[in-house]
Amino acid sequence: MKNTLLVVLLLLYSSAFIYSQVKEEEMVVNGLGLPENQDAENIYNRGVSFYKQKMFEDAIRSFDKAIQLKPNFDKAISNRGSIRYEAQDYKGALADFDAALAINPNNESALFGRANTYISTNNAEKAIIDLNNYIKLNANNSLGYYYRGTAKFSINNFEEALKDFDKSIELKSDFDYAFNDRASTKMKMQNIQGAISDYSKAVLLNPYFVIAYNNLGSAKMKNGDIKGAIEAYDNALKIDSKYYIALNNRGNAKYESGDYEGALKDFLEVVKIKDDYYFAYCNISSVKFKMKDYNGSIDASSKAIKLNPNYGAAYLNRGTAKEMVRDQIGACDDWDKAFKLGMSQAKNYLSECVQK
Amino acid sequence: MKNFYSLLIFFVLISSLSFSQSKLFKENVKLGDEFFEQGPAFHRKALINFLRADSIDDTHPEIKLKIGICYLNSFFKYKAKDYFQKAYSMKPDIAPDIHYYLGQCEHLDLNWDKAKEEYEKYRATLSYTKKEDKTNIDDVEKKLAEIEVGKILVKKPVRVFIDNLGPNINGPYTDYSPVISADEDMMMFTSRRNNTTGGAVDENYDEFYEDIFRTYSFNNTWSTPINLGEPVNTNGHDATVNLSADGQKLLVYIDDKGFGNIYESRLDGEKWTKPENFSKQINSKYHESSACYSYDGNILYFVSDRENGFGGSDIYYCKKDEKGQWGQAINISTPINTKYDEESVFMMPDGKTMYFSSKGHETMGGFDIFKSVMDSTGKWCQPINIGYPVNSSDDDVSFVLSADGKHGYYAAVKKEGYGNRDIYIINFLGKEKNLIMSTEDNLMASLAAPISQTVTISEAVELKSNAITLLKGIVIDENTKQPIEAVVSITDNSTGQEIANFKSNSKTGKYLVTLPSGKNYGIAVKNDNYLFHSENFDIPLTTNYQEIAKDVTLKSIAVGSKIVLKNVFYDFDKATLRNESQTELNLLVKLLNDIPKMTIELSSHTDNKGSEKYNLDLSDKRSKAVVEYLVSKGIDKKRVQAKGYGFSEPLAPNDTEAGRQMNRRTEFKILSR
Structure with a gap:
């Protein structure tokens, strides 16, 4: 691809040279036998080269130019869409993929790109339609099944998602992501042992797969194996000590085992890494409550609420802590807010709030 | 001497004091x-x-x-x-x-x-x-x-707050047996404070006689207790037992000279009537210490240590008949009563939930408070200990509960209390509230850590040719070195087709041409005043871009001039002309036609591989093959002499392939014009 870019540049250089020659003396003779105009293709190829070098701005300029020269150049439009997708400009990406597919409905890149754009914008149904078409064109690409699996997972169609992940793994037996996601699907289907097996396979295939280690921990938690869960979270954190999700989960495991000191240490570390992670503040409120530091619990819940005023769990926890410091009115206000934010258990607590 | 007396006095005093202390x-x-x-x-x-x-x-x-x-x-x-x-x-x-x-x-x-x-x-x-x-x-x-x-x-303690009702209610004396109205607006309790009726002290206990006091709740604050006064309170012991659900009837314990009986006082307007003794079914010669109405007032549950019970004091009940008379006392039996003492019976307004104290069942020490519920068949279920810290290892009695079940009241001795025994309120917090733990996982790995460049792109398109060569050069006169305007012809030797035909610049002699790589080309340069020039060259396929400089020197058309025909090709080891030679030879045909009197020698040369004879023979045949081609194109045979030189006239040493290639050639020499 570099060579292509070089040719294009040289062509451009030659063109400039020819131009100067014409002015001074005479015109270069074209003995190439090329079509009269492949400028769009040349620039497109240059864009592809830029893309592969991750020089996305240059690539997008090239594709823009190619499209300008050749408005029905579906590959250039699609590629520009892909870059926009990478830049999380999903609206722009979608417009490009739509345009490319309007020109060429079988443009595989555009189908695949649009499907992923739909997945990223929580439009799984449309993603599945595109991936169905993509798979018709490219039946042996494990990625097509993989992403269709994730789309089906996102709409809770776990049985169908499982089939796609199976197929993806069948086509690519060392596909660590597919093992992880199939495990997650099994988790949703309450097949905890199956999930543990798949997560374990994922980390076997990729010993640096922190996400899978974390998920393995959570599967073990669900299986009642707190010690095993903590080990798995430890493994995730050995690879990435800043992986706050695993750290938060390990704190939760310690909390469940009654190791409140250890849990608090983990949660405090989480907020050092990500100081807007309101989950951790909510957990700090729980663990401080258990340590009978009710005011500390209230402070932590308040912090979570400040970060996310619509986080019902934080109100619920704060209300419960307020009850313990005899602030019954404050507790009832918080439980009421929690209930309005969807925390159904708050309804039971509110029944205690009937004042004389 | 003085010291002696002092010492004596000291010992006498000490002895006296010691004697006195010993006596005391x-x-x-x-x-x-x-x-x-x-x-x-x-x-x-x-x-x-x-x-x-x-x-x-x-x-x-x-x-x-x-x-x-x-x-x-x-x-x-x-x-x-x-x-x-x-x-x-x-x-x-x-x-x-x-x-x-x-x-x-x-x-x-x-x-x-x-x-x-x-x-x-x-x-x-x-x-x-x-x-x-x-x-x-x-x-x-x-x-x-x-x-x-x-x-x-x-x-596994129960979740409660137990709070002393404070100095407004409790004092340095003994306060106990709280009873409350269903709405908790009013409370009565027994106290042995110093303003009891008669002001006398019970010698046995060294405390004032019991009286009943009343207090009201305003904005969750209890008012200063007021002695209920006569006729409920007397000079003797008058103690609270219970209050009816409607707050209209008060059960009072009266010592009755040690027999201990339950009396009833009614609220008449704002005054409580003189307590009246219950019938003998309830008050016996034994000790009745506690009682409670059912929610409708038609059943009286009471505690008595009468004979034929299960042991100690037991809970009994009497039902009121249609005439309003209390019927026979019935032992409530198992599973409520045990061989140990039961005390302090309290019925909830729901009519089926009973709280009582017992030294039996599963106590953690002394009297504990238990709860039992009557099932749909009228049977009491196995009593349940209401738990620590409401219950302690000491005696826990006189427990009453608000109608909503949220607040209990009882008396206890605690180190932090105000007096001997104080009244406490128990706030029941209910079941432990679940704290919410917030966790998440990255279930779909690609959402958390996208696969590198999730989307794919269309690859580069294939151009018809994407590898070019720029051929450039100058055409000059061999003798004067001056630039010459000449016609330049480029032929694709693989097809024999001319792919470019142009003139070099008249002033500079320069030319430029772009050519696809990966081919073999022939170039022919001609000017009518000069002998034409030809040669061939390869442009390798792997080359993406290259410039090839090819300057051309044209020779004048003069007798003796020699021109190598570089684009004349034969089959290997044969004298058969190949088609790609025609372009070059046609130029020679044209030259001969343009100068009709010109005669030439057409010679062929080889390298030194093989024998001299062989090479002479091959070169001779090849020169003749060319002559035959020229003749076939209408050139008079007399004007062209064929000559094979073998390797006798090399242009370069034969010890390299390049040299040998130069030596393998066809050329013509002008013999006349």
């Missing part, structure tokens, strides 16, 4: 013993004397033992342990039941293991075969069972 000690011990022997009811008075004696001389373990026992029978049980421990340390065999007392003290402090140890030591002093030990064995076995219950209850 003995008097207090004697008086204390007299009260002590009368039983626990008099231990409070005994305690005063023993404490005085102990303050005079604290070397008597027996006194310390008795002080401990007196404390155990007082409100301040928690003060007993220190005295028992000192007595034991001073004299380990102070009493056969010292370990029992120590066990009780540890039991009260919830030191389960120590209590168990002491009780077991005590049990070891008893004989299972001795009849006189049976009661004590039963007692200590029950204590040991209570320890096991206590361990469980303390491990």
